Amino acid sequence: MWEYSDKVRDHFLNPRNVGEIKDATVIGEVGSLARGDALRLYLKLDGSEVIQDAKFQSFGGASAIASSSALTELIKGRHIDDAVRLTSDDISKYLDGLPEAKMHTSVMGMEALEVAYARYRGLELDEQDEEEGRLICRCFSVPEGKIERAVRDHTLNAVEEITHYTKAGGGCGSCHIDLEVILDRIRAERKQNAEVEAVKSAAANPAPAKPIAGGANLTQLERMKLVQEVLDRDVRPGLAMDGGDMELVDIQGTRVFVQLHGHCVSCSSSTATMRFFVEDKLRELVDPAIEVIDTTSHGAELHAPPLR
Amino acid sequence: MPYTLQAYLDNNATTLPAPEAVDAMQPYLREVYGNPSSAHTFGGRAQHAVAKAREQVAALLGCTGVEVLFTSCGTEGDNAAIVAALDALPSRKHIITTRVEHPAVLSPLRHLATRGYRVTELNVDRQGGIDLEELRREISGDTALVSVMWANNETGVIFPVHEVGEIAKQNGAMFHVDAVQSPGKVKLDLAKEAAIDFLAISAHKFHGVKGAGALFVRKGTRFRPLIHGGEQERGRRGGTENVPGIVAMGVAAELVLKDFDAAVTRVAALRDRLEAGLLAKCDHVVVNGDRDHRLCNTLNVGFEFIEGESILLMLDTLGIAVSSGSACSSGSLEPSHVLRAMSVPFTAVHGSIRFSLGRYSTDKDVDYVLEKVPPVIKRLREISPFGRQAPNEKAEAERRREKIESGRRFFGKRPEQHRV
Numbered sequence: 134m135w136e137y138s139d140k141v142r143d144h145f146l147n148p149r150n151v152g153e154i155k156d157a158t159v160i161g162e163v164g165s166l167a168r169g170d171a172l173r174l175y176l177k178l179d180g181s182e183v184i185q186d187a188k189f190q191s192f193g194g195a196s197a198i199a200s201s202s203a204l205t206e207l208i209k210g211r212h213i214d215d216a217v218r219l220t221s222d223d224i225s226k227y228l229d230g231l232p233e234a235k236m237h238t239s240v241m242g243m244e245a246l247e248v249a250y251a252r253y254r255g256l257e258l259d260e261q262d263e264e265e266g267r268l269i270c271r272c273f274s275v276p277e278g279k280i281e282r283a284v285r286d287h288t289l290n291a292v293e294e295i296t297h298y299t300k301a302g303g304g305c306g307s308c309h310i311d312l313e314v315i316l317d318r319i320r321a322e323r324k325q326n327a328e329v330e331a332v333k334s335a336a337a338n339p340a341p342a343k344p345i346a347g348g349a350n351l352t353q354l355e356r357m358k359l360v361q362e363v364l365d366r367d368v369r370p371g372l373a374m375d376g377g378d379m380e381l382v383d384i385q386g387t388r389v390f391v392q393l394h395g396h397c398v399s400c401s402s403s404t405a406t407m408r409f410f411v412e413d414k415l416r417e418l419v420d421p422a423i424e425v426i427d428t429t430s431h432g433a434e435l436h437a438p439p440l441r
Numbered sequence: 442m443p444y445t446l447q448a449y450l451d452n453n454a455t456t457l458p459a460p461e462a463v464d465a466m467q468p469y470l471r472e473v474y475g476n477p478s479s480a481h482t483f484g485g486r487a488q489h490a491v492a493k494a495r496e497q498v499a500a501l502l503g504c505t506g507v508e509v510l511f512t513s514c515g516t517e518g519d520n521a522a523i524v525a526a527l528d529a530l531p532s533r534k535h536i537i538t539t540r541v542e543h544p545a546v547l548s549p550l551r552h553l554a555t556r557g558y559r560v561t562e563l564n565v566d567r568q569g570g571i572d573l574e575e576l577r578r579e580i581s582g583d584t585a586l587v588s589v590m591w592a593n594n595e596t597g598v599i600f601p602v603h604e605v606g607e608i609a610k611q612n613g614a615m616f617h618v619d620a621v622q623s624p625g626k627v628k629l630d631l632a633k634e635a636a637i638d639f640l641a642i643s644a645h646k647f648h649g650v651k652g653a654g655a656l657f658v659r660k661g662t663r664f665r666p667l668i669h670g671g672e673q674e675r676g677r678r679g680g681t682e683n684v685p686g687i688v689a690m691g692v693a694a695e696l697v698l699k700d701f702d703a704a705v706t707r708v709a710a711l712r713d714r715l716e717a718g719l720l721a722k723c724d725h726v727v728v729n730g731d732r733d734h735r736l737c738n739t740l741n742v743g744f745e746f747i748e749g750e751s752i753l754l755m756l757d758t759l760g761i762a763v764s765s766g767s768a769c770s771s772g773s774l775e776p777s778h779v780l781r782a783m784s785v786p787f788t789a790v791h792g793s794i795r796f797s798l799g800r801y802s803t804d805k806d807v808d809y810v811l812e813k814v815p816p817v818i819k820r821l822r823e824i825s826p827f828g829r830q831a832p833n834e835k836a837e838a839e840r841r842r843e844k845i846e847s848g849r850r851f852f853g854k855r856p857e858q859h860r861v
Contacts, residue, residue, distance in 0.1 A: 145751070145754065146755070146758065148824060151823065151824050152823075162826070166746070166791070166827060167787045169748065169767070169787075169791045170748065172826070173826040190824060190825060190826035191824055191825065192748060192825040192826055192828075193748050193751070194748050194749075194751055194754075195751055197748070198824060
């Protein structure tokens with residue numbers, strides 16, 4: 134049961150700054166009894182907006198209590214604008230790490246701080262709620278905006294990871310399809326950003342001339358080396374961005390056998406990836422006659438519908 | 442971190458192996474290592490030990506030796522029974538179980554629901570009991586199997602297996618009982634329970650050792666093995682027998698039978714004292730499960746407004762071993778499927794703790810727990826934003842709201858039926 138670091142254990146058994154501040158400048162609250170965790174954060178600010186004192190009350194498991202305790206320790210003495218820039222990862226780091234499945238407890242800490250900040254600055258909380266978008270996970274009441282933020286901030290690549298950070302998808306599982314759609318959208322965004330960056334950096338330092346497709350003049354060994362080079366340089370980094378990978382299995386003449394790994398295996402667009410992306414690259418840079426053959430077994434079970 | 446176990450109250454998870462059982466298995470771990478399938482005398486000695494254990498387990502179950510099939514665990518027994526039952530009635534495509542079964546039953550059945558079977562999970566009421574009328578409504582000539590546990594592992598609630606069996610037989614369905622929590626707590630007499638076709642038990646739940654279990658298969662029942670292999674267990678379960686584990690299970694079975702009535706009375710008295718003490722010493726505690734139809738050793742309570750994992754881990758630092766149905770301690774994000782099926786309000790589900798006693802539990806254990814638990818509950822309520830206000834109006838309002846919400850959320854899904 135003790136999957137926690139000594140630091141988490143210490144902050145759970147001896148939480149710092151528990152309680153209320155009677156004359157708090159502002160209070161931030163998140164969570165509910167239904168959700169299974171909740172946090173109320175009290176902040177006392179001095180004249181120059183520095184957090185003089187912070188206290189909390191927490192309903193939740195050991196890591197929820199430890200994360201709340203860590204948060205108060207981290208923000209005391211900081212300017213409120215500075216404090217709100219902390220991230221849930223800072224809480225996790227402060228505690229020498231949290232188990233993956235408990236990351237959402239550190240996110241809850243930051244949310245309470247954000248609520249307190251918004252309230253202090255007079256930002257309309259209701260408006261902010263609306264911006265969170267439609268409700269995706271009904272079991273844990275998680276809106277789209279919160280999921281998108283977690284996927285962006287922590288570079289998440291799988292539904293399971295979203296669940297670790299936001300709880301969304303941890304209940305009945307009926308929102309897993311929606312979560313996949315969000316993941317796909319943000320991955321595409323990420324890829325586009327990366328391409329823009331690449332174009333920028335290419336403009337800054339012009340790349341050495343690309344190897345010209347040598348075609349039929351290549352020896353088998355040269356072809357193999359070139360294919361591997363192209364895969365390593367032009368293909369695998371793009372796939373890695375989506376949590377996937379590709380392995381060169383064999384080359385027979387102009388037929389290139391590859392195997393997909395990671396998220397590519399279960400990805401519905403991986404067939405398209407093969408045909409249009411990898412094959413085009415290899416035809417352009419190695420040999421116009423190249424044909425790519427996918428040897429991955431795309432298990433049908435991975436697509437089994439969630440149980441209701 | 443120094444750790445001393447002070448009070449072990451997690452006997453529904455596993456039990457202390459009886460010293461007599463551990464002693465009895467020693468020779469079979471050392472000198473008598475023969476294979477029961479061997480033709481030589483040395484193997485024969487192991488075979489004799491297995492045969493003796495078979496009779497001891499048969500006595501525990503109230504059946505004959507040929508009806509006892511040795512397995513590796515309760516889960517294997519449940520899976521084997523399900524597979525065999527469906528194989529015996531191949532034209533029927535409907536299965537009935539309850540929403541509160543152990544995953545050893547629910548998980549294979551939910552898998553079958555994606556393989557052409559229709560699975561009906563019977564609801565339970567607020568007390569954790571099933572409604573026989575619902576069973577009568579759902580069962581039909583297409584029902585191949587009814588699988589209902591004898592007693593629930595989380596709440597200890599005992600199900601009317603006799604009545605369920607009669608209904609199953611009236612409709613020609615097979616009847617399997619997951620009785621993993623029963624030995625030593627409930628009198629099992631399978632000669633009298635004629636409707637039960639299969640019944641699974643696990644040795645380590647009644648002071649045997651882990652890695653051994655048994656499946657009762659009523660004589661004359663068509664049985665296709667789950668594990669195909671050699672001719673062990675008369676061709677019904679391939680794989681070399683776990684001779685030491687089986688020997689220990691036989692001795693453990695004999696032990697729990699020997700002073701059955703006295704032990705049940707004693708354990709029930711300890712449990713009742715623990716329950717009364719906790720209710721007297723702590724505010725806002727609810728008992729989960731039907732107190733009139735409950736295993737003698739089990740007490741499931743919900744400490745409202747605080748979270749179960751926190752309670753469990755604070756008790757852990759004091760050397761008290763218990764379980765929780767809270768989401769945080771389960772490793773998933775959802776709290777116990779059993780308590781949710783019972784529509785226990787969220788205020789109590791998240792703070793649910795299971796105390797399960799055993800025949801080695803003592804008055805000292807109960808005294809220690811009654812001394813240590815109340816300060817832990819008080820401490821966590823001091824940390825909780827809901828704790829200190831209870832029972833003021835806001836918390837009461839939240840409680841009512843959660844009750845309505847939980848009802849809406851989980852009633853909305855019923856009845857749960859799986860279709861391809």
